Amino acid sequence: xxxxxxxxxxxxxxxxxxxxxxxxxxxxxxxxxxxxxxxxxxxxxxxxxxxxxxxxxxxxxxxxxxxxxxxxxxxxxxxxxxxxxxxxxxxxxxxxxxxxxxxxxxxxxxxxxxxxxxxxxxxxxxxxxxxxxxxxxxxxxxxxxxxxxxxxxxxxxxxxxxxxxxxxxxxxxxxxxxxxxxxxxxxxxxxxxxxxxxxxxxxxxxxxxxxxxxx
Numbered sequence: 573x574x575x576x577x578x579x580x581x582x583x584x585x586x587x588x589x590x591x592x593x594x595x596x597x598x599x600x601x602x603x604x605x606x607x608x609x610x611x612x613x614x615x616x617x618x619x620x621x622x623x624x625x626x627x628x629x630x631x632x633x634x635x636x637x638x639x640x641x642x643x644x645x646x647x648x649x650x651x652x653x654x655x656x657x658x659x660x661x662x663x664x665x666x667x668x669x670x671x672x673x674x675x676x677x678x679x680x681x682x683x684x685x686x687x688x689x690x691x692x693x694x695x696x697x698x699x700x701x702x703x704x705x706x707x708x709x710x711x712x713x714x715x716x717x718x719x720x721x722x723x724x725x726x727x728x729x730x731x732x733x734x735x736x737x738x739x740x741x742x743x744x745x746x747x748x749x750x751x752x753x754x755x756x757x758x759x760x761x762x763x764x765x766x767x768x769x770x771x772x773x774x775x776x777x778x779x780x781x782x783x784x785x786x787x
Contacts, residue, residue, distance in 0.1 A: 672696035733775035
């Protein structure tokens with residue numbers, strides 16, 4: 573029996589995932605968490621083989637959270653389950669230590685297969701994401717401006733591009749507005765952009781966010 577932990581800030585999503593796993597054979601939902609703090613507490617106290625992790629929960633940046641979990645529980649496999657369908661997020665998630673990447677819109681059809689693959693020691697990526705990876709091989713080797721950003725800077729950049737204010741981003745990431753303003757200045761400098769509007773145009777041109785982006 574594979575013990576699975578679920579970390580997502582939406583109760584309906586957790587209920588849906590639990591229902592899928594209860595209907596499948598070989599899996600047991602051993603615990604649930606709703607933000608980064610409760611996720612860390614959960615993995616420390618509850619033995620499990622796989623963590624299904626939402627990237628956009630309140631608290632720490634999801635990519636930073638993956639790194640911390642890998643440091644504390646290197647044996648725990650992580651399946652990222654997110655609204656972010658962009659290849660750049662998937663690449664960063666795998667680099668941080670994830671074993672699989674699945675969008676929420678695909679969860680009902682692919683969750684059990686993804687967990688089965690990961691439980692056996694493999695790595696899972698959906699067919700759609702695999703196609704994006706393949707297409708990226710034909711892109712120029714030169715580093716794009718957004719690829720120079722750290723994981724936290726990239727998260728703040730996408731939130732700015734999606735229309736969130738400095739205050740909204742600060743509240744979502746549990747840091748001060750001054751900290752976010754510093755990130756914004758650093759992002760503009762690294763990407764060599766003159767102002768916020770240029771960041772938005774860049775994000776649209778490179779399809780780095782969509783209408784389903786979460787706060």
